[in-house]
Amino acid sequence: MGCEEEVLKIKKKLDKMTASDGDQTQALDILKTLQGLPINFQVLSKTRIGMTVNALRKASTDEEVISTAKQLIKNWKKFVPDKKDDDKESKEEKKKDKDEKKEGRSSNNNGSSSSSGGSSRPLSFPSSAPPTTDSVRLKCREMISNALKMSEIPDGVVDTPESLAEKIEEAIYQEFHNTDAAYKNRLRSRVYNLKDSKNPQLRENVLRGVIAPKKMAVMTSEEMASNEMKALREKFTKEGIDDHQLAIAQGTKTDLLKCGKCGQRNCTYNQMQTRSSDEPMTTFVLCNHCGNRWKFC
Numbered sequence: 001m002g003c004e005e006e007v008l009k010i011k012k013k014l015d016k017m018t019a020s021d022g023d024q025t026q027a028l029d030i031l032k033t034l035q036g037l038p039i040n041f042q043v044l045s046k047t048r049i050g051m052t053v054n055a056l057r058k059a060s061t062d063e064e065v066i067s068t069a070k071q072l073i074k075n076w077k078k079f080v081p082d083k084k085d086d087d088k089e090s091k092e093e094k095k096k097d098k099d100e101k102k103e104g105r106s107s108n109n110n111g112s113s114s115s116s117g118g119s120s121r122p123l124s125f126p127s128s129a130p131p132t133t134d135s136v137r138l139k140c141r142e143m144i145s146n147a148l149k150m151s152e153i154p155d156g157v158v159d160t161p162e163s164l165a166e167k168i169e170e171a172i173y174q175e176f177h178n179t180d181a182a183y184k185n186r187l188r189s190r191v192y193n194l195k196d197s198k199n200p201q202l203r204e205n206v207l208r209g210v211i212a213p214k215k216m217a218v219m220t221s222e223e224m225a226s227n228e229m230k231a232l233r234e235k236f237t238k239e240g241i242d243d244h245q246l247a248i249a250q251g252t253k254t255d256l257l258k259c260g261k262c263g264q265r266n267c268t269y270n271q272m273q274t275r276s277s278d279e280p281m282t283t284f285v286l287c288n289h290c291g292n293r294w295k296f297c
Contacts, residue, residue, distance in 0.1 A: 003037055007047045010034060018055045024065070027056060031068045041079040050076050129166035136179040140187045141169045147194035148203060158209035168206075171217035189221060199226035251286065259287035260294070 010030055017024045031053070044050055050073060057069035132138060144165035153161070168190060176183040194203050202224055205211040211219075251268035258265050266288045271281040284295045 003039065004043050004046060006037060007034070007039065007043055007049050011047055011049050011052050014052045014056050018052070018059045022059075024056075024060055024062070027060060027065045028062065028068060031056075031065065031072060034072060035068075039076065039079075044076055044079060129163070129170035134179065137169060137173060140179075140184075141165045143187065143191050144168055144194070147191045148207060150195055150197075150203065151200070154204050154207060157207045159207075161207070164206060164213055167213035168217050171214045175217070186217075189224075190216065193221070193224040196226070198228070199224075201226065253288070257285055259290060259292050261292040262287060262290040264289040 010033065013030060014027070016022050017027055034049070034053070039049070053069050053072055057066050057073070060066055060069070141162075142165070145161045148161035148164060159167075169187070172183060172186050172190075173179070176186070193199060194206070196202070202211070206213075206216055251270040253266075253268050255265040255267070257267040257269060259267060264287060267285050268288055269283050269285045271283050274282045282295055284293070286293050
């Protein structure tokens with residue numbers, strides 16, 4: 001007798017047991033017989049034995065019968081194809097197609113609007129940086145991203161802070177090809193300047209695309225400085241040049257003058273007319289040994 005025929009015979013017996021006032025004294029033995037049969041999906045679909053066993057489970061008050069029936073049903077479910085997964089994949093594919101069509105329409109609309117309105121805002125973000133699993137590089141990317149998000153994100157950004165941080169870090173890594181001290185120092189200077197509350201313009205320029213990630217990766221401290229700091233540095237530089245020119249430009253070396261600070265007679269002096277023309281010139285002296293400067297009339 002084949003397995004399918006044996007299952008059909010058992011099914012008839014179980015159907016009688018699940019009927020009202022049915023005798024279930026042999027239910028456990030029959031279920032154990034089912035456990036020993038080589039039942040497959042084809043047998044399950046043709047005989048529908050699973051529905052019968054489930055009906056017995058609901059009708060029985062014997063805990064052992066209920067437990068054995070549950071185990072049988074659990075084992076048989078493994079043979080049944082998972083329709084939920086198929087339905088889920090089908091829904092995801094439909095949703096993806098729908099989103100792509102929607103994005104296509106949106107891009108067309110944006111393109112038309114951009115052409116008519118003359119907007120310079122990009123329709124899509126630039127390509128992202130290659131991913132990495134290096135813990136040091138990931139931490140550095142996070143630090144730059146947090147620096148870019150120090151305060152409210154301005155209007156007109158060209159990319160997300162996370163993506164911009166990845167591109168800046170990638171550009172620095174491509175220069176050094178490792179995460180040594182030079183790489184880390186370069187990263188720290190980017191983070192420090194981006195977090196500078198007195199220089200918000202730098203952060204906004206990066207977010208708005210005025211400063212590209214590759215440019216940000218190689219900028220010097222002077223280039224990243226705020227306009228106020230640049231003006232101050234320029235002022236100091238000019239004052240320093242002027243001060244040196246007074247002491248050195250066209251100066252004359254002499255050993256006749258003695259430095260009051262170090263006592264050496266290695267000096268350079270320069271004379272300039274700083275008062276009215278009928279008064280003597282002022283002599284500026286520089287000690288070439290210790291750098292001490294003084295003047296006398």
